[in-house]
Amino acid sequence: MTLIESESLEKRYGGGTLALADLTVSIEPGVVGLVGANGAGKSTLIKLALGLIAPTAGRIRVLGLDPLTDVEQVRSQVGYMPEHDCLPPDMTAAEFVTHMGRMSGLPAATARERASETLRHVGLYEERYRAIGGYSTGMKQRVKLAQALVHDPELLLLDEPTNGLDPEGRQAMLGLVQRIGTEFGISVVVCSHLLGEIERICTSLVAIEGGRLLRSDSLSAMTQHKGVLAVEVDERVDELVARLAAAGLEVREQGRELLVRFDDDKTYDVIRDAVVDLDLSLHRLEQRRHQVADLFRDPVAGSEVGDVQHA
C-alpha cells in the first residue's frame, strides 16, 4: 500500500502564503526521507497527512484513506513526532507515554505495558519514572519518539527528529529510526533539512523546495556521490586548482573556497601533498555535509547530478 499519495496538492495559508504548490508525489513503504530547506513545506505536508489542516486544492491519501473524512482511522494508524518541544515537564515519561497510548485507543493495562516496552526500545530505562522536566534534550527526543510509537502505528511521521541533538545523539536517533523501519517493520517518513544525515538510513528520498516536488526516488537511484571537500588557502589559489585538476580531481572555486569532489580518503592525501608542495598555508580542509541544495544544485558539476529535474 502506498503510504502517502498526493495529487496536485496545494496549501495556501490565510495570509496568502503558498506552502505547497501542485505537489504530486507517491511515497512507498520503507524509511522515507522528506528533505527540503526550512520553509520548503515539509511540516505542511505532515499536517495535511494527519488531517490537521485541509488542502486548498488537490487531494491527499494516507494509507489509502482520506485524512479529512477517515480521520479516526488514519490517526489511529499514524504516529506523529513534532519538531518542537511538546512534553509536559511535570509528568514522568512512563505516565505521559501511557496517557498518550490511551489517547490513541489502547486499553489501560495495555497502554501501561506498551509504554514501558516502547520507552525501553527507545533507550529509556529507570529514568522513565522521573519528571520529564529534568531530562536532557536527547532524552526528551526519545520520549517524543516513544509517544508516537506507543500505539504501534503503521506509519510514523517524524519531523526533524535530530533537532537540537549533539552529533552523538544524532547518530543514536538515526540508528533508532533505522531500527524502527527495519526491525520493527513500521514505515517511517522522516523530515530533515540535512540530506547527508538521513540518506544513510533511508530507502527512498523525497525532496521538496518552495512547496514543489524536486525529486522523488529510491535512494539507489539517487546520486551515489559521496560529498565535497572544502579547501581554503590564503593565496595562489589558481596554482592549487591546476595542481588538483592535474591529479584528476574535480575542482571548482566558490567564493574563497575550493570545492573538491570527495571520492575516497586518498583525496585528502592528494590535497595535502598539493598544499605542501606549493608551500601554501592551509586554513581549512573539511568534508561538507551536503545539504539538499548541494544535491540539486551541485557546486561540483558531477555527472551524477546531471539528471536532476528542477520543478
Place this chain on the structure above:
Amino acid sequence: MSSTPEGVIHDIGYQRYQGQRLGRRYAMWSLYVHSLRTAFGLGRGFKAKLLPWTLTAAAGIAGLVIMVVGTQTGFQLVGYVDLVANLTYVAIILLAVVAPELVSRDLGSNVMPLYLARPLSGTDYALSKLAALISSVALTLGPAMVIMFAGNAFATKDGMTGVLDHAGQFGQGMAAVVIHSVVLAALALPLASLSGRRIFASTLVLALFLVTAPIAEGLAEFSDNPEVVGMITPANLLQGVDNWLLEGTNHPVGVWGPMHGVVTLLLTCAAVGLLLLRYRKVSA
C-alpha cells in the same frame, strides 16, 4: 568465556500490537479521568494536592460545623442550598487553580499537537476537560452536603419523617451543587484556555468572579432593582437561580427569578460555545 555486560535485559524484540483499538469515546473518557486525577493532584507530588484537598476539606468542615450546631442547638445556621451558595468562593479559588492546571499546562508546554494528531478532535478535548472541571467542583462541594445530611439524619428526633425531610433538602442541595458546578466551570474554562501561562489564566478566572462582585454591589446602591444589577456577578446570579428553582434559600429575587435563569443559561451556553470555538482553532 562469556563477555556479555552485566545486567543486560534480553531483548525479545519489538512486538506488534494486534489487540483492539478503542475509539474516540474511549479517548475522551480516558482524558476525563486523567484530568480529574490531575485536578486533585493524584499521581503528582504533595504541592499539587495541597490546594484542592484543603478546599475540599474546608467545604466539608463548613458542612460539619453547621450540622453540629444544628443538631446540638436545634438552630440551623444555613440551609443546604444556601451553604452551596456560601461556598461559591471556595469553588472560585478551586477554579482559579484547577482550570489553568487542566488547559493552560497543555497549551504552555505545546502538548496540543500530540492530542490533535490522535483520534480525538479539538472539540472532544475541550468537552472532556470541561466535564472534568465540572466534576472537580462538584466533588469539592458535594461532601459538605453529604456530611450535613448524614449528621442530621442520624440526629433527627422525628424518626423516618425527619430523615425524609433532610433527604429532600439534601436533594435540593445536590441540585444546587450541580448547577453551580456546571455554570462556574463553564465560565472559568474558556478564560483559562486563553493563556498558556498558569499565572495569567488564574488571574483571568479570579478577575471574572472577584472584580464583578464589588461592581455589582456598587451599582446596586444606585439601582431600584438591586437583584437585576446583581446578575453581573456570577455568585449573585447563581443565588438568584437557586431562589427561583430550589427551596429553602434566603436570598429572594422575587419576580426576577426566571430572568436569572435565562441569563444563566445564555451565559453558560455562550461560554461553552466560546470554549469550543477556541479549540477548533487551536494551533496544531
